[in-house]
Amino acid sequence: MNKYQPTIGIEIHTQLATKSKMFCGCDNASVDAEPNTNICPVCLALPGSLPVINKGAVELAIIMGLGFNAKIAKHTSFDRKNYFYPDSPKGYQITQMDEPIIQEGYVEILIDGEFKRIGIHHAHLEEDAGKSTHPAGADYTLVDFNRAGTPLVEIVSDPDMHSPIEAKRYLQEVYAIVTRLGVTHGDLQHGNFKFDLNVSISSDSKLGTRTELKNLNSFRNAERALTYEIQRQIEVLESGQKVEQETRGFDDTKGVTFSQRGKEFAHDYRYFPEPDLPPLVLTDSFIKSSQAHIKDIKLPIDIRKQLIDAGLSEKEQDILISQPTTCDIYLDAVQKTKNAKSHKQVLNFLIGDYQAWLSDNLSVESKLTGNNLAELINQIDSGAISSKTAKDIFPEVILGNSPDKIIKDQGITQISDDSELENIIKEIITNNPKAVADYKSGNEKALGFFVGQVMAATKGQANPGKTNQLVLKLLGDN
Numbered sequence: 001m002n003k004y005q006p007t008i009g010i011e012i013h014t015q016l017a018t019k020s021k022m023f024c025g026c027d028n029a030s031v032d033a034e035p036n037t038n039i040c041p042v043c044l045a046l047p048g049s050l051p052v053i054n055k056g057a058v059e060l061a062i063i064m065g066l067g068f069n070a071k072i073a074k075h076t077s078f079d080r081k082n083y084f085y086p087d088s089p090k091g092y093q094i095t096q097m098d099e100p101i102i103q104e105g106y107v108e109i110l111i112d113g114e115f116k117r118i119g120i121h122h123a124h125l126e127e128d129a130g131k132s133t134h135p136a137g138a139d140y141t142l143v144d145f146n147r148a149g150t151p152l153v154e155i156v157s158d159p160d161m162h163s164p165i166e167a168k169r170y171l172q173e174v175y176a177i178v179t180r181l182g183v184t185h186g187d188l189q190h191g192n193f194k195f196d197l198n199v200s201i202s203s204d205s206k207l208g209t210r211t212e213l214k215n216l217n218s219f220r221n222a223e224r225a226l227t228y229e230i231q232r233q234i235e236v237l238e239s240g241q242k243v244e245q246e247t248r249g250f251d252d253t254k255g256v257t258f259s260q261r262g263k264e265f266a267h268d269y270r271y272f273p274e275p276d277l278p279p280l281v282l283t284d285s286f287i288k289s290s291q292a293h294i295k296d297i298k299l300p301i302d303i304r305k306q307l308i309d310a311g312l313s314e315k316e317q318d319i320l321i322s323q324p325t326t327c328d329i330y331l332d333a334v335q336k337t338k339n340a341k342s343h344k345q346v347l348n349f350l351i352g353d354y355q356a357w358l359s360d361n362l363s364v365e366s367k368l369t370g371n372n373l374a375e376l377i378n379q380i381d382s383g384a385i386s387s388k389t390a391k392d393i394f395p396e397v398i399l400g401n402s403p404d405k406i407i408k409d410q411g412i413t414q415i416s417d418d419s420e421l422e423n424i425i426k427e428i429i430t431n432n433p434k435a436v437a438d439y440k441s442g443n444e445k446a447l448g449f450f451v452g453q454v455m456a457a458t459k460g461q462a463n464p465g466k467t468n469q470l471v472l473k474l475l476g477d478n
């Protein structure tokens with residue numbers, strides 16, 4: 001065992017995909033809204049206004065709890081966390097301290113081919129703050145309260161992770177769960193999924209002091225920040241100094257963490273029960289009816305196990321699981337294709353050509369369906385079209401067109417007819433005596449020349465296997 005053992009715990013803030021805010025009726029979609037237009041007396045905390053719990057947010061939290069194999073608290077309550085910051089109009093945040101709605105869960109991550117459980121200590125409902133912006137060169141700060149009151153679930157893990165890659169895997173798994181369940185839009189750029197990483201180093205089995213890396217929103221940067229921070233703490237310990245408990249930021253460009261704030265303790269916030277909200281008591285029937293919404297949704301872990309059984313590599317599993325829509329296309333298409341070899345072709349299209357198309361066409365909507373992809377693969381399998389033709393028409397299939405119809409309309413069925421191919425090949429042989437002589441003198445590359453010529457003459461529609469076979473045969477006869 002290493003002398004130094006890192007221990008990592010993570011807090012994730014997930015913005016919920018509700019229609020309205022956590023405690024008022026304001027629109028919860030403010031990405032394109034003008035500053036301070038989605039606000040009301042409640043989220044501005046004007047005197048006399050009272051919060052009301054958003055039922056939709058509670059339902060989404062219950063759904064999320066299922067994804068974490070967690071207990072749903074039937075008796076749950078809200079607390080005030082007091083702090084002053086300009087983007088918090090109340091001067092406090094309504095959160096859940098003593099009775100969080102989600103308790104004692106776990107997720108499973110795949111590490112070195114083995115599943116490992118990471119505990120979820122609890123997850124609680126709360127509200128987001130507004131946003132401060134500091135215009136470049138200005139000596140003032142602007143505050144936008146549109147985000148104030150956005151429903152959040154903060155997911156608090158157990159300190160079960162011991163390497164940057166485990167932390168990254170955990171983040172990716174939780175993200176896959178919450179997006180698959182549809183409880184968040186999962187827009188990383190707009191703060192739908194942000195996280196704080198707590199990390200300490202224990203040496204000689206003595207627990208170390210932890211630092212907190214705040215406000216990350218990229219899985220890759222989480223791994224980079226932890227790698228740097230673990231090394232930094234080891235160097236502090238090696239030099240005989242103590243690690244300070246503090247909040248640190250991550251400089252994406254330099255790849256380093258840096259000190260932001262000194263020690264903070266929970267009692268700084270003077271938590272007390274929220275006097276404006278009664279405890280929330282959930283009935284069994286309400287919990288059941290919330291969960292009924294997701295009875296047909298497969299969790300990422302179950303999909304992963306299915307993909308492992310189908311023989312997909314870890315990288316292939318990761319791509320599909322990180323793209324729920326692509327994953328659904330895969331699962332649907334393999335059901336509709338004929339054999340195991342076709343499954344590999346489905347995968348190759350989705351991992352290769354489709355990924356390339358997606359990154360080249362960011363502003364175009366993909367309308368690829370499992371049905372159309374299966375149709376395309378079945379056309380290759382039956383010999384009606386070549387793989388090359390399938391690749392050529394794939395972009396049209398992605399735009400929602402049926403492969404059967406494209407093939408019929410464009411008359412691009414593969415030429416597999418022997419006599420038709422033979423006539424084409426004979427003509428090419430007659431017209432290229434030098435290449436024939438090359439081939440006869442033992443130049444294997446000349447074979448490729450003839451196949452290429454056939455493909456050119458047939459606009460790629462010649463059956464490649466047949467063409468190879470016939471070129472060999474006719475050159476031998478010649």
Ligand SMILES: [Zn+2]
Nearest residue numbers: 024026040043
């Ligand atoms: Zn409001």
